[in-house]
Amino acid sequence: MDLVDYTESSSEADQENDLSLHGNTSRHASHFSPSPDSIFNGSNHSMNQSLVRELSFVKGRLEEERDKLKDWEEQLRQREERLLSLEQTAWEAHKNLDSIASSEVAKRWNEVEESQGRVVSELRGDLREKGQENNRLKNSFNYVRQGNDVLRQQVSDLKSKNDRLEKEISSLQGRITSLKRHKVDIFHAGSNQQLSTPDVCLDRNTSSRSLQTVTSRENKKRTSTGLAISQLQPYSDSLFITLSWLTDSTLAPAQTTELTPVKLSLRVTRLLTSLSELMHYFSSLSPNHELVLTRFCYWSIYHYRRELDNSNATNSGATSLPTTLRRIGEECTSNSSKGSSVKRKASESTNLFLHSDSLEVRLLSSVIILQTISQADICSHAYDLLRNELTDVRAREILLLLSNSILTLLLLVVDQTPSSLQFSLALCSDHFFRYTSHLITEDRLDDALKEKLAVILQRLSKLPHSMKLFERSGLEHSCEELLRRLDPKRTFLKLNIESVLANLALARHNS
Structure with missing residues (x-):
């Protein structure tokens, strides 16, 4: 519509230009029209020539303007055709893009719907399996509970039987002790009787018979000793x-x-x-x-x-x-x-x-x-x-x-006695100090064991050459870290760790 309006306006402008040119021509004609006076003066021929020249000039100008307008109209027509073709192409592209997008969205929607359907089916299957597993666990728990009740009853029966057996063992132990003492008394009585019998025989019989009596006494003694041991x-x-x-x-x-x-x-x-x-x-x-x-x-x-x-x-x-x-x-x-x-x-x-x-x-x-x-x-x-x-x-x-008897023994052997110096020197090794450095900072270690280790280290820190071992193994740094993280209520452990650090500082100052 814009191009049509523009064309109509151009044609109207051309018409106005033609009218203006016609008006000018008429004016020129009126201007050059011979007056009665001039006709009578004899100048009609020259005026006609000038008018012809002027009209030819105007005609040339009008033809040029007409050619320009035709060219401009042709250009406008071509531009209109190009715009129409572009508009048609854009409309077709829009339709194609719309169809492609619609098909892609439909395809993607189908894929998402299928994937979601598979996920939902898998989740339903897992839920069904979990339900079955829960049912099995519930049944197993019921069986285990029943078995536990049976075992608990058996344990109670065994406890009662165990108490009865303990009483029987206690009574048997008392009987064993009394029988042992009784056998020992019988053995001593038999030995005393055998020792007194040969003396009487020596007073009444000859030397040969006394020798036989002594031999029989020794044999009886051995027999009675073996009998006592075999009976025990x-x-x-x-x-x-x-x-x-x-x-x-x-x-x-x-x-x-x-x-x-x-x-x-x-x-x-x-x-x-x-x-x-x-x-x-x-x-x-x-x-x-x-x-x-x-x-x-x-x-x-x-x-x-x-x-x-x-x-x-x-x-x-x-x-x-x-x-x-x-x-x-x-x-x-x-x-x-x-x-x-x-x-x-x-x-x-x-x-x-x-x-x-x-x-x-x-x-x-x-x-x-x-x-x-x-x-x-x-x-x-x-x-x-x-x-x-x-x-x-x-x-x-x-x-x-x-x-944990090893720590108790170490505490005994590093006591302040002259005989413990050799064992204390034997403890001064890189292997012992490295493992102690890792052990003293272990949070899961028992508090009593840490206190015993601190006592051992406090006594070993007094040795002259132990300072290098403390520094080389990092045990001094471990003691400082333990002292920093130590609970203030742990007074005994704190005093021993401070004593270790003080002994090391004193040894470093003296060296």
Whole structure:
């Protein structure tokens, strides 16, 4: 429509130009028209010539304008055609793009719908499987609960049976003790009677008959001694079976039965008292019996000492057994019965307890001696044996399982005594200090163990050449870090760590 209006306006302009030219021509014509005066003056010919020239000029101008207008009209027509073609092309492109977009959207929608359908079906399948699994778990839980009820009933029955068996074992133990004393009394009475009978025979008979009497007395003595030992053997087997059961069920760290501390203390006290007397008559033991005996002695002493510490802390009474423990330690040390009528041979006494062929028996015997004997020579001998045994990796593994006894022994050997200096110097190694540096900052370590380690480090920090080991292993930095993170309520540990750092600072200042 714009192009049409523009064309119409152009034609109107052309018409106006033609009219204006016509008006001008008429004016020129009127201007050059001869007046009556000029006609009469004779100038008509010259005016006509000038008018012709003027009209020809105007005609040329009009033809030029007409040609320009035609050219302009042609250009406008071409531009209109181009615009129409562009508009048609744009409209077709728009239609094509619209169709392509619609098809792409429909295709994408179908894909999304299919994927969502698959996801929904998978989720429904998973939900169905979860429901089935929950049903199975529910059924399994019901079965387990029923089985648990049955097992609980069985456990209660076993507990009642166990209590009954404990009472029977206690009564049997009393009978064993009384029978043992009775056999010993019979043995002493028989020996005294045999010693008095030959004296009478020597007064009444000849020397040859007295010799036969002495020989028969010695034979009877050997027979009665062997009879006493053979009669004790069944009781010792029963006792070892009882000790094995008691050690595995109650004294070992992995307890499977409920046992009150009072009942455990009474049982341990009763068995230790009878065991210290019975150990006099063990001339030879099998390896299994020997290991059971030493394990029972160690764990009994361990529980006895722990119960004694608890009773001292709570001001409650507890049975004291210093004599019994000392006798057990002496038996582990000497392997012979002092003051007993039953003498062991040297070949039989050298392979028991402290000199046993079993590594665990030797370690347990050494620890028992250190906990029960206070004589310097015996403890020194036990320390030497223990130090030699600790060169073996298996010995270290066994000793570390003895309820952290290794730290207690280290505290004993680094005490302020002249004999402990050599052992303290042996601890001053890079290996020991590196592992202690990692161990002292461990959050999961027991507080009591940290205190014992702090005491050991406090005593080792006084040695002249320990400062380099503290610096090289990073133990000094670990102590500073522990002191920074330490609870103010931990006064004992804090004092020991501060003492370690003070000793190191003093040694650094002196050097």
